[in-house]
Amino acid sequence: MNLPDPPARLKRRRAPRDGGEAPMASSAAAVAAGSAAAPLDAPAVVAATLAVLDRLLAVAVDKTARLLGPATLLDPWRGMHLDVEDVRRALRGDRVAALHESDAAFAVGGDAAAALAAPILASPVLAGVVHGAALDPVDVAIAVVVLAPHVDLRYERIYGYLQDDIQCRQPAPDLIANLLGGSPAGRLQVLERFEPGAPLMRARVLQAGGAGVAAPGLGLGLRLSAPWLAALTRSPAQAAAPRAERPALHAAPSEVAAQVGRIVHEARAHAEPVRLMLQGPDGAGKFDLARYIAGAAGLTLRVVDLRACASAEELRAVVDAETLAARLQGGLPYLHGVARMSAHDPQLPRLLQDLLAAPGVAFVLSLNAPLPCVGARAVSVDRIELQWPDAELRLHCWDEALTERGLAVPQDQLSSVSTRFALSRAQIRQAAADLERELRLRGGPSTVAASDLAAAARRLCGDELARLAQRIRPAAGFEALVAAPEVIAQLREMCTRVALRDTVRRWCGDGVHRRANGINALFAGPSGTGKTLAAEIVAHALELDLFRIDLSAVVSKYIGETEKNLDRVFAAAEHANAVLFFDEAEALFGKRSEVKDAHDRYANIEIAYLLQKIEQFDGVAILATNLKQNLDDAFTRRLTFCINFAFPEEAERLRLWQTLWPAAARRTDEVDFAVLARDYKLSGGNIRNVVTAALYLAAADNGPVTREHLLHATRREYQKFGKTLGPVPATGERRAA
Numbered sequence: 001m002n003l004p005d006p007p008a009r010l011k012r013r014r015a016p017r018d019g020g021e022a023p024m025a026s027s028a029a030a031v032a033a034g035s036a037a038a039p040l041d042a043p044a045v046v047a048a049t050l051a052v053l054d055r056l057l058a059v060a061v062d063k064t065a066r067l068l069g070p071a072t073l074l075d076p077w078r079g080m081h082l083d084v085e086d087v088r089r090a091l092r093g094d095r096v097a098a099l100h101e102s103d104a105a106f107a108v109g110g111d112a113a114a115a116l117a118a119p120i121l122a123s124p125v126l127a128g129v130v131h132g133a134a135l136d137p138v139d140v141a142i143a144v145v146v147l148a149p150h151v152d153l154r155y156e157r158i159y160g161y162l163q164d165d166i167q168c169r170q171p172a173p174d175l176i177a178n179l180l181g182g183s184p185a186g187r188l189q190v191l192e193r194f195e196p197g198a199p200l201m202r203a204r205v206l207q208a209g210g211a212g213v214a215a216p217g218l219g220l221g222l223r224l225s226a227p228w229l230a231a232l233t234r235s236p237a238q239a240a241a242p243r244a245e246r247p248a249l250h251a252a253p254s255e256v257a258a259q260v261g262r263i264v265h266e267a268r269a270h271a272e273p274v275r276l277m278l279q280g281p282d283g284a285g286k287f288d289l290a291r292y293i294a295g296a297a298g299l300t301l302r303v304v305d306l307r308a309c310a311s312a313e314e315l316r317a318v319v320d321a322e323t324l325a326a327r328l329q330g331g332l333p334y335l336h337g338v339a340r341m342s343a344h345d346p347q348l349p350r351l352l353q354d355l356l357a358a359p360g361v362a363f364v365l366s367l368n369a370p371l372p373c374v375g376a377r378a379v380s381v382d383r384i385e386l387q388w389p390d391a392e393l394r395l396h397c398w399d400e401a402l403t404e405r406g407l408a409v410p411q412d413q414l415s416s417v418s419t420r421f422a423l424s425r426a427q428i429r430q431a432a433a434d435l436e437r438e439l440r441l442r443g444g445p446s447t448v449a450a451s452d453l454a455a456a457a458r459r460l461c462g463d464e465l466a467r468l469a470q471r472i473r474p475a476a477g478f479e480a481l482v483a484a485p486e487v488i489a490q491l492r493e494m495c496t497r498v499a500l501r502d503t504v505r506r507w508c509g510d511g512v513h514r515r516a517n518g519i520n521a522l523f524a525g526p527s528g529t530g531k532t533l534a535a536e537i538v539a540h541a542l543e544l545d546l547f548r549i550d551l552s553a554v555v556s557k558y559i560g561e562t563e564k565n566l567d568r569v570f571a572a573a574e575h576a577n578a579v580l581f582f583d584e585a586e587a588l589f590g591k592r593s594e595v596k597d598a599h600d601r602y603a604n605i606e607i608a609y610l611l612q613k614i615e616q617f618d619g620v621a622i623l624a625t626n627l628k629q630n631l632d633d634a635f636t637r638r639l640t641f642c643i644n645f646a647f648p649e650e651a652e653r654l655r656l657w658q659t660l661w662p663a664a665a666r667r668t669d670e671v672d673f674a675v676l677a678r679d680y681k682l683s684g685g686n687i688r689n690v691v692t693a694a695l696y697l698a699a700a701d702n703g704p705v706t707r708e709h710l711l712h713a714t715r716r717e718y719q720k721f722g723k724t725l726g727p728v729p730a731t732g733e734r735r736a737a
Contacts, residue, residue: 037075042126049116050144113138121213132327132328142205149223150229163219170221172220173191205228207222227321261577264296277383277384279384281387332363398414398428401428404432413450434458458543464572470547473546476537481534487645494641495538497519521620522639522642525625528682538622545578585624657677693713693717694713
């Protein structure tokens with residue numbers, strides 16, 4: 001078996017006739033001295049280490065060849081067959097004895113282990129990694145023997161020959177003990193390094209069979225774990241690579257910035273690991289803050305998404321591997337998805353407690369909700385609670401994102417959008433990027449209109465809610481609504497309140513008024529009086545989408561299912577930046593009744609739950625009903641507005657006829673809207689139906705709309721309500737009451 005010649009300074013001297021090797025102390029000292037004078041880069045460290053390993057393996061190969069006979073070097077089937085002489089040799093222990101022939105190169109703590117470990121211990125970066133894991137030179141030598149096949153496949157063939165098993169191409173504890181042990185006692189000392197409590201195993205340096213092991217079997221091939229492989233083969237230049245640019249900290253509340261400053265200062269001053277728990281909803285800026293802290297502490301943020309882990313065992317393996325890699329390579333693990341997993345697996349809280357209690361482990365936990373395990377016992381961890389960005393922070397983020405894109409927006413328009421759209425920092429950056437791309441495709445100027453800005457923000461919202469409700473793109477303005485002046489005034493007041501609620505929140509501070517965040521309105525009145533149109537007008541004025549809640553997808557006959565469906569709706573609507581519209585609200589928000597049986601009890605629980613959700617909802621919700629008297633009285637106190645839509649009088653009906661008539665539709669001169677408004681008491685919805693039906697009748701006759709078309713359509717509308725249209729008066733005559 002051919003072995004490459006080692007470097008000149010490490011070439012072995014020819015031994016006496018018995019084939020023994022001279023001590024290697026001088027070689028080890030030369031390597032150590034050379035490394036100390038000029039710290040080696042990773043490739044140089046590996047090359048120097050493998051040169052020493054080559055000398056050690058050459059001795060082992062020579063002795064194995066003498067024991068088994070020279071023919072074994074030419075036997076292509078060696079390691080794949082077993083004859084009687086092999087068995088007898090194994091019973092005599094000749095092979096072990098041969099490798100232990102008082103050769104100083106195999107003494108524990110002597111030249112072999114020291115020479116193998118010297119280049120690594122001479123590198124400041126690698127020495128820091130080794131000392132941090134409490135490994136001694138013998139442990140490092142074991143790691144070097146296992147490392148060799150990872151960087152040069154020729155060592156697989158060498159190990160297969162030495163282990164007399166061509167299929168065992170990774171070094172097993174038995175071979176390592178034979179290489180580094182100088183006697184039976186020394187061999188046992190090497191094998192003790194593979195015990196579960198030994199530093200080598202506690203540091204999770206080795207893997208057997210593709211997985212971590214507590215104590216590998218004597219003949220089980222070993223591999224180096226991925227984190228240790230990366231740590232021992234990376235160069236100092238890679239370790240000192242520039243960190244990713246971190247976001248500015250001024251895009252965070254002042255109290256959070258102060259707390260972060262203290263955490264970074266303590267980590268630097270006392271050389272302590274960063275142990276941080278970030279709690280807050282999705283989009284609150286947890287990742288950006290973790291990235292800032294990692295950069296400020298001189299660490300690389302390692303994102304670990306735990307949501308894909310299917311079991312506690314898989315989670316433990318992922319967390320162990322990532323925390324080890326981060327500790328070895330100067331990283332900060334960012335564990336995302338922990339809270340969501342702990343709700344499904346009862347073993348996970350204990351695992352997280354172990355992680356929090358482990359000494360010297362740096363990490364950042366990203367949580368959407370509190371973890372039950374965190375309060376079970378005291379742990380050394382910093383907690384930061386983040387909220388969704390308020391209007392002031394959103395304004396800063398908008399200004400920053402648009403400035404980076406070279407887009408100019410008037411400050412008043414920017415302030416309006418930041419107030420109406422509760423977006424995260426990431427969403428704002430995405431909206432700015434989408435807006436820049438859209439303007440570039442249109443070839444427009446760099447000055448952005450308010451409508452374009454609102455449209456870019458709106459496109460990023462409501463996708464989850466759209467699966468639970470009907471999205472309506474509002475198109476009607478206040479000019480389309482015919483209602484009493486008091487109704488119009490209340491609707492405008494409602495829009496103004498939405499625009500100014502962040503200002504009032506700042507005035508209220510943390511007082512009791514701060515809890516009244518949402519804006520809820522009840523539109524009550526007969527069918528067809530404009531309640532749905534008014535909801536669309538409000539959404540259009542606020543430049544928000546309107547979502548009509550589908551009762552068929554919410555109400556369930558099974559106990560508790562309605563509450564679950566509503567919880568999904570409100571959760572999806574929390575950051576949808578939309579107007580929720582509950583049509584026929586009395587079906588959901590009915591009156592509570594006296595409890596006579598279990599059905600009454602659960603019905604009352606359902607209504608009480610709705611009362612809580614409406615009060616807690618931070619957005620805009622509109623309830624429409626034809627039967628206000630059927631709603632529970634408790635809703636009245638929780639409503640911000642209660643707007644009554646009355647049946648239209650003659651003047652309002654005339655305006656409805658004029659407003660609902662399409663501009664492109666032709667009609668004869670005998671059609672008099674004033675007469676129709678005077679003689680037929682119809683609501684706005686009824687008038688719209690009559691106009692639509694008359695247009696179809698005129699289209700069938702291929703002519704303009706006539707008085708007969710309108711009267712025929714009116715008769716059909718009356719028949720819907722079981723009424724009969726009386727004698728039709730002549731043109732200009734007043735119909736008898």
